[in-house]
Amino acid sequence: MLILTRKVGESIVIANDIIVKVVETGKNSIRIGIDAPREISILRQEVFDAIQKENILSSRKTDNIDIAKAAKLIGNKGLEKKDNED
Amino acid sequence: MKINTRQFGELSIDDDKIINMPDGIPGFRQQKRYVLLEKKETSPFYLFQCVDDPNLAFVVMDPLRFYPEYTLSVKDFDKTIKWEFGKEELSCFVIITIPKGKPEDMTANFMAPIVINNERKEGMQLILQGSHYSHQQLLLEPV
Numbered sequence: 001m002l003i004l005t006r007k008v009g010e011s012i013v014i015a016n017d018i019i020v021k022v023v024e025t026g027k028n029s030i031r032i033g034i035d036a037p038r039e040i041s042i043l044r045q046e047v048f049d050a051i052q053k054e055n056i057l058s059s060r061k062t063d064n065i066d067i068a069k070a071a072k073l074i075g076n077k078g079l080e081k082k083d084n085e086d
Numbered sequence: 087m088k089i090n091t092r093q094f095g096e097l098s099i100d101d102d103k104i105i106n107m108p109d110g111i112p113g114f115r116q117q118k119r120y121v122l123l124e125k126k127e128t129s130p131f132y133l134f135q136c137v138d139d140p141n142l143a144f145v146v147m148d149p150l151r152f153y154p155e156y157t158l159s160v161k162d163f164d165k166t167i168k169w170e171f172g173k174e175e176l177s178c179f180v181i182i183t184i185p186k187g188k189p190e191d192m193t194a195n196f197m198a199p200i201v202i203n204n205e206r207k208e209g210m211q212l213i214l215q216g217s218h219y220s221h222q223q224l225l226l227e228p229v
Contacts, residue, residue: 047215051198052112054221058183067128070189
């Protein structure tokens with residue numbers, strides 16, 4: 001991993017169009033500002049990890065019987081109103 | 087085309103039903119082609135089946151079944167600026183996790199919905215960072 005030292009207010013540039021700036025430092029945290037093109041996805045790592053983990057969990061060869069049971073359990077829960085509109 | 091599915095065996099699907107997920111989804115970056123399967127026995131759920139991997143399928147449902155007020159705003163979309171919002175019809179699904187043998191403990195991931203542009207047959211998993219929605223929302227009240 002590349003490690004750089006920056007002062008508050010200083011930045012680094014990644015791939016010409018992503019700018020990461022140190023905005024403020026605290027005791028145990030720093031505030032970072034990021035300028036990047038809209039199509040660049042920026043996520044806190046723990047959020048990304050949680051979604052990835054959940055995706056893997058949900059893809060685990062769910063049993064047909066469990067799906068059918070779950071479908072029955074969910075039934076028309078929460079949809080009473082919407083059903084009437086259809 | 088014919089596809090193989092673990093849940094429903096071999097199925098014949100129209101090519102125009104295939105949804106491309108250019109970025110895959112987190113955890114499955116390489117799998118990019120899916121199809122939405124609807125079966126009576128799993129309704130109101132659908133199966134979001136990977137076309138190229140019989141063993142990869144997600145149980146999904148319409149989030150409005152649980153949160154009638156569930157909405158996404160254009161600013162939630164970072165990677166889809168090519169989509170013409172308002173002109174193209176979008177569908178939205180949330181992935182359900184059903185623990186083995188414990189369907190009553192199923193949860194839904196409202197923080198990261200699968201959004202499909204029906205016109206373009208293109209989809210993505212949006213991550214609603216900072217939203218109040220949970221990625222492990224229990225769908226049934228604990229008994």
